[in-house]
Amino acid sequence: MSIIGIDKEKCSNCNQCIQECGRGYFSVGEDGQVLFNDNSIGCNICGHCIAICPEDAIETKNLDNVESYSGTDSPENFVDSDKLLKFLRAKRSIRRYKNKKVPKELLEKVFEAMRYAPSAGNARAWRYLIVSDPEKIKKLDEEIIKVNYEYLGFQSAEQALEYMKSSGRTLFYDAPHLIVLYYRTVEKHTVMVGLRANDAGIALTYGMLEAESLGLGTCWIGMVQGAVARNKEILKILGIKGMVLGAFTLGYPAVKYRRAVPRPPLKIKGLD
Numbered sequence: 001m002s003i004i005g006i007d008k009e010k011c012s013n014c015n016q017c018i019q020e021c022g023r024g025y026f027s028v029g030e031d032g033q034v035l036f037n038d039n040s041i042g043c044n045i046c047g048h049c050i051a052i053c054p055e056d057a058i059e060t061k062n063l064d065n066v067e068s069y070s071g072t073d074s075p076e077n078f079v080d081s082d083k084l085l086k087f088l089r090a091k092r093s094i095r096r097y098k099n100k101k102v103p104k105e106l107l108e109k110v111f112e113a114m115r116y117a118p119s120a121g122n123a124r125a126w127r128y129l130i131v132s133d134p135e136k137i138k139k140l141d142e143e144i145i146k147v148n149y150e151y152l153g154f155q156s157a158e159q160a161l162e163y164m165k166s167s168g169r170t171l172f173y174d175a176p177h178l179i180v181l182y183y184r185t186v187e188k189h190t191v192m193v194g195l196r197a198n199d200a201g202i203a204l205t206y207g208m209l210e211a212e213s214l215g216l217g218t219c220w221i222g223m224v225q226g227a228v229a230r231n232k233e234i235l236k237i238l239g240i241k242g243m244v245l246g247a248f249t250l251g252y253p254a255v256k257y258r259r260a261v262p263r264p265p266l267k268i269k270g271l272d
């Protein structure tokens with residue numbers, strides 16, 4: 001367990017941790033002092049007790065240091081809503097990249113953003129892989145085309161590969177990096193598969209938005225995840241085991257878009 005107690009010297013018995021924790025880790029003792037109970041149904045380390053405590057009195061073990069910075073009580077002040085909407089509207093999936101690797105400091109920022117994505121039950125079961133070897137990306141491209149030739153509109157894998165070769169097209173758009181999100185175990189239960197897929201979508205989106213804010217481009221490549229289940233060679237090339245639930249290309253865009261694009265209105269019930 002990573003939340004291990006309360007620093008009694010610091011605790012002001014404000015009871016905020018009791019109200020915040022849905023799992024009964026905190027209660028009031030007979031003397032009116034807040035108690036830490038480690039007999040509850042299991043902490044998922046959501047960290048709300050840490051976040052809410054005015055005295056920083058929650059004791060932890062094996063967790064990284066809680067970084068303190070001003071403004072976490074009003075996150076809306078970090079971004080301007082109109083600017084955020086403009087940013088989201090201007091973000092495009094990038095399919096043309098410069099032949100230039102992204103420096104490690106920026107790659108780390110993209111991963112750092114994905115670290116803060118929410119996940120069902122705070123499971124954070126995802127793992128990541130970055131592929132930056134062009135030969136490996138080429139091999140992946142071929143193996144994925146082999147199992148997706150019909151989807152791509154070809155009669156056979158050979159025909160698809162021949163077309164891609166002669167037209168100079170690639171599934172990964174010659175991006176210098178491919179970021180893959182995977183799980184070590186293959187989920188069998190449909191509910192869990194759905195939740196893991198949700199987690200993957202959110203986490204990768206966090207990474208793609210961070211990349212956009214750094215002047216980088218990304219494109220989710222949906223064919224990767226589907227192909228993995230049908231061609232085990234792909235896992236071998238990636239050097240991983242388990243289940244892939246998302247992947248995106250990453251690099252410097254070789255294109256600048258001049259305007260936002262139209263989108264159909266949402267169909268929303270109940271918003272009168």
Ligand SMILES: Cc1cc2nc3c(=O)[nH]c(=O)nc-3n(C[C@H](O)[C@H](O)[C@H](O)COP(=O)(O)O)c2cc1C
Nearest residue numbers: 091092093094095171201219220221222223224261
């Ligand atoms: C789950 C998912 C899978 C996608 N798979 C691919 C893909 O395999 N190849 C590709 O070029 N774009 C892919 N895209 C990008 C979409 O085509 C793109 O988001 C959509 O056309 C809207 O364009 P925009 O992202 O530039 O606004 C995928 C996007 C998502 C969310």
